[in-house]
Amino acid sequence: xxxxxxxxxxxxxxxxxxxTINCTYTAxxxxxxxxxxxxxxxxxxLLLKATKADDKGSNKGFExxxxxxxxxxxxxxxxxxxxxxAVYFCALSYSGNTPxxxxxxxxxxxxx
Amino acid sequence: xxxxTQNPRYLITVTGKKLxxxxxxxxxxxxxxxxxxxxxxxxxxxxxxxxxEVTDKGDVPExxxxxxxxxxxFPLILESPSPNQTSLYFCASSSTPGQGVETQYFGPGTRLxxx
Numbered sequence: 720x721x722x723x724x725x726x727x728x729x730x731x732x733x734x735x736x737x738x739t740i741n742c743t744y745t746a747x748x749x750x751x752x753x754x755x756x757x758x759x760x761x762x763x764x765l766l767l768k769a770t771k772a773d774d775k776g777s778n779k780g781f782e783x784x785x786x787x788x789x790x791x792x793x794x795x796x797x798x799x800x801x802x803x804x805a806v807y808f809c810a811l812s813y814s815g816n817t818p819x820x821x822x823x824x825x826x827x828x829x830x831x
Numbered sequence: 832x833x834x835x836t837q838n839p840r841y842l843i844t845v846t847g848k849k850l851x852x853x854x855x856x857x858x859x860x861x862x863x864x865x866x867x868x869x870x871x872x873x874x875x876x877x878x879x880x881x882x883x884e885v886t887d888k889g890d891v892p893e894x895x896x897x898x899x900x901x902x903x904x905f906p907l908i909l910e911s912p913s914p915n916q917t918s919l920y921f922c923a924s925s926s927t928p929g930q931g932v933e934t935q936y937f938g939p940g941t942r943l944x945x946x
Contacts, residue, residue: 763921819874823871
């Protein structure tokens with residue numbers, strides 16, 4: 720079946736450090752890929768998405784590129800801020816409102 | 832403001848006492864879904880609904896019921912809650928597919944403790 724694997728957390732970084740959170744997936748065909756973010760005490764919000772191979776999703780300084788050859792969708796940000804502290808979820812889905820398949824989440828803590 | 836609302840936000844109950852968590856969206860979305868979030872397990876889908884009167888099981892439906900009598904509402908029912916249903920629950924909604932995969936909008940979550 721379809722699955723998403725994320726790097727284990729927690730990840731602790733200093734402000735302005737470079738961030739990478741790895742995400743790989745197992746799926747048939749061509750799913751769409753997503754990163755969702757969950758800030759403390761809140762629900763999930765879509766951070767970015769990519770719907771086909773080689774697409775790059777970007778938002779709020781974060782970006783991720785859909786790599787079909789490596790089945791990956793790693794999240795990156797060049798300079799993190801304390802306000803980026805949250806749990807990040809990688810997910811996949813197919814068109815037709817099929818259920819999102821989530822990774823287990825990676826907690827990021829950014830310290831000043 | 833487009834949003835998904837859930838009530839209650841926090842609930843403490845005892846084993847066997849029926850409860851309902853409500854979910855409502857104001858975006859006229861066809862698709863609605865319930866997830867539970869547990870440490871180390873991420874989010875797992877409980878039930879989903881493609882439209883009014885159409886519901887289907889997700890990955891972990893045991894012990895839960897849902898109904899979709901109106902487009903905007905999708906309540907989650909625990910007929911006889913047990914401690915292993917202690918979790919954080921999220922409702923989500925999205926529109927029917929258009930040009931591509933639609934974004935799901937999540938509610939703020941309901942934290943349930945079953946004693």
